Amino acid sequence: MxxxxxxxxxxxxxxxxxxxxxxxxxxxxxxxxxxxxxxxxxxxxxxxxxxxxxxxxxxxxxxxxxxxxxxxxxxxxxxxxxxxxxxxxxxxxxxxxxxxxxxxxxxxxxxxxxxxxxxxxxxxxxxxxxxxxxxxxxxxxxxxxxxxxxxxxxxxxxxxxxxxxxxxxxxxxxxxxxxxxxxxxxxxxxxxxxxxxxxxxxxxxxxxxxxxxxxxxxxxxxxxxxxxxxxxxxxxxxxxxxxxxxxxxxxxxxxxxxxxxxxxxxxxxxxxxxxxxxxxxxxxxxxxxxxxxxxxxxxxxxxxxxxxxxxxxxxxxxxxxxxxxxxxxxxxxxxxxxxxxxxxxxxADLPAPGGNVRRLYLTGGGGLAGAGGIAGAGRLAPEPEHGWTAGVLCGVDTPAAVADAVVRSGYAELAGRPKPYPGDEIGSATAASVTAAWCGAPAGETLRVRGVPRLRVTYRAANSGSTFVAYLLDLAPDGSARLITHAPFSDLTSPPDSLISADIDLQATAYDVPRGHRLLLVAAARDPFYGDANLPRATLAFTSPEPVPSYLEVPVG
Known part of the structure; x- marks a missing residue:
């Protein structure tokens, strides 16, 4: 337990x-x-x-x-x-x-x-x-x-x-x-x-x-x-x-x-x-x-x-x-x-009727501090980039948790009080050892996310048995963030030091990202909501191999 x-x-x-x-x-x-x-x-x-x-x-x-x-x-x-x-x-x-x-x-x-x-x-x-x-x-x-x-x-x-x-x-x-x-x-x-x-x-x-x-x-x-x-x-x-x-x-x-x-x-x-x-x-x-x-x-x-x-x-x-x-x-x-x-x-349909899918590639650090972004975070970019690595330490809680209280957190949402996330803490360089983060460009107009976002990412696990949780957040210019959706992923069979490809559907959503806000993708090796397969103090190293680039697909209504 x-x-x-x-x-x-x-x-x-x-x-x-x-x-x-x-x-x-x-x-x-x-x-x-x-x-x-x-x-x-x-x-x-x-x-x-x-x-x-x-x-x-x-x-x-x-x-x-x-x-x-x-x-x-x-x-x-x-x-x-x-x-x-x-x-x-x-x-x-x-x-x-x-x-x-x-x-x-x-x-x-x-x-x-x-x-x-x-x-x-x-x-x-x-x-x-x-x-x-x-x-x-x-x-x-x-x-x-x-x-x-x-x-x-x-x-x-x-x-x-x-x-x-x-x-x-x-x-x-x-x-x-x-x-x-x-x-x-x-x-x-x-x-x-x-x-x-x-x-x-x-x-x-x-x-x-x-x-x-x-x-x-x-x-x-x-x-x-x-x-x-x-x-x-x-x-x-x-x-x-x-x-x-x-x-x-x-x-x-x-x-x-x-x-x-x-x-x-x-x-x-x-x-x-x-x-x-x-x-x-x-x-x-x-x-x-x-x-x-x-x-x-x-x-x-x-x-x-x-x-x-x-x-x-x-x-x-x-x-x-x-x-x-x-x-x-x-x-x-x-x-x-x-x-x-x-x-x-x-x-008439689900998800994203009449919409399209926007593909954003996970890339290396972009130095976005001071421009409404996050220092040390990677970027969500229109073109792939290879050769970068983002390490995550296992067994450590992070601010990127699904819910503080199961069921009850949703009542706060019903009352118009969604949980605030400290975006700068989740993805900044000071937190780089326990999370990996990728930040998009400011939205030029309201981004209507409708349906099931999909993530393809490659990572290397030092040990057999690994878990990570991906969170997609709405990052405001003041550094605060709101959860759009998330999903976990576990690999239970690959041998140690393997490159693992994760193709996962995040939970469906209907979310409007306001103009000037950014999409923020965060990966953490531990969330109290889930039972993880990681060994304490092990590491997960996220990357983007040239044959199979890492990317996020966002359904836009």
Missing amino acids: NPAAPDAPHSLYPELDATALTAFATALESGDTAGLPPARAAEVRAARAAATFSRGKVAGTGGDLLDAALWRHTGPGPRPAVVLPSPWTGLGWTAYAVQATALAARGYDVLAYTVRGFGRSDGHADFAGPLDVADGRRALEHLLERAAGPVTRIGFLGVSYGAGIGLLVAAHDPRVDAVAALGAWGDLGEVLYENSTRRAAAVQVLLASAGRARLSPETERTLEDVLADRGAEGALRWAQQRSPSAHVKEFNRRRVAVFLSHAWHETVFPANQTLGLFGELTGPKRLDLSVGDHCGPESAGLLGLPSPVWTDAHRWLDHHLCGTANGVEGEAEVLAEVMWSRALEPS
Whole structure:
């Protein structure tokens, strides 16, 4: 385990008000709304007038009972139905109390349930494995058996863990017509290992935020194996079975209507693996991308506050389950929120529709101090340069860290306070032994970075087993910087003193670099977010061989 990893929150959803959600659920059952805010009280009264609310148990797989709540319309007419598996939290289905009530008021029969191993449900958490998929299907059967009239079309909706389960149930159950998955993963293997690099802080967060949940022995062992740097092949096999991306053919064959939402600076489920799933879907699909971190953009909606993501999710289900002519079918498939203007950009493709790729070569030092650059940094230049070397010392923390606090850093971004980086410290000559940096020319006009930046770089590792993290930053004239995107890379097989070629995708982004600002590329051998394969005090020497020059490709919208 990495002792210097960023702080692990006790919840993946730190902004959720458990007291308020519990009070809302209690009012749904009793009808007493005296203690609720006026808006929430009105929602309870409207839902109770339209549907019958009850709490009970769903008979899950193997006889395990799952805590659940049912919003059931009593009229005999046909209507659609939605099932909501709970997030990774001891709140269980209560996290959905407000949103499930809103769906019931819109005419849906609704079942929200607490997934196995959490809250008041029996069993052990299977991390969206076969037991969870079977539970989801049983929850749907529970709802269908209690519907007063015919059920027309069926959807699943979930946040985070519940989103992943919803996608997997939709892939396995032909009765499911649409799914809204907010903050889901696509490839769980890439959640555990990104470019062969252990995502240690993300795994620590999953374990820490499970709280009092009862994890299955296989789940607990797999997550602990990742932290202990053992059994990678077994962990990836475990993850494959739990990855919606492994079932793309089934989604496409049945044309399941899939709505996804995600955050650009997601630390728990990195964006590219979810975008990869989205790109492979050929049926009806929609993707909302927002500023922030894991489920930050969705948390406000769980509390009943205005949320564009939840509005789009409701519209998606209304259209595909109710046939509502709300214009969804004519809208762009991708709606991206731009950092940091928060402007919304619709597009037909992902990434960089109608754009181009700008290639910038990594070159030697350019003496940029005093001109808004960084003394001792290399340059990002239009032509390659060979024969230079930039050394990086392993085992040392640097100012270039992905996040100070997993999940919580994203809430600062949502509030308009992205983490400031000391650009002059990251890439200056005084830091040359622990980072390597390359600085671009000042932007003559706003540089609209849209999509997946790609890095090709060659380095020599003194030891077998090496890791580095690449950061792309926006460097302001005053020397401060903001993170645009990043990615790790590990080589675990090359012999000592080998030249290693790294071709990596940085995480996708939508970022406007203002006029006069510079792109700053930084490489460091250690980031507390990741488990690295380096030996302490070893060195990585970055270079650019003539046959294969090192370069950064920036997608420009």
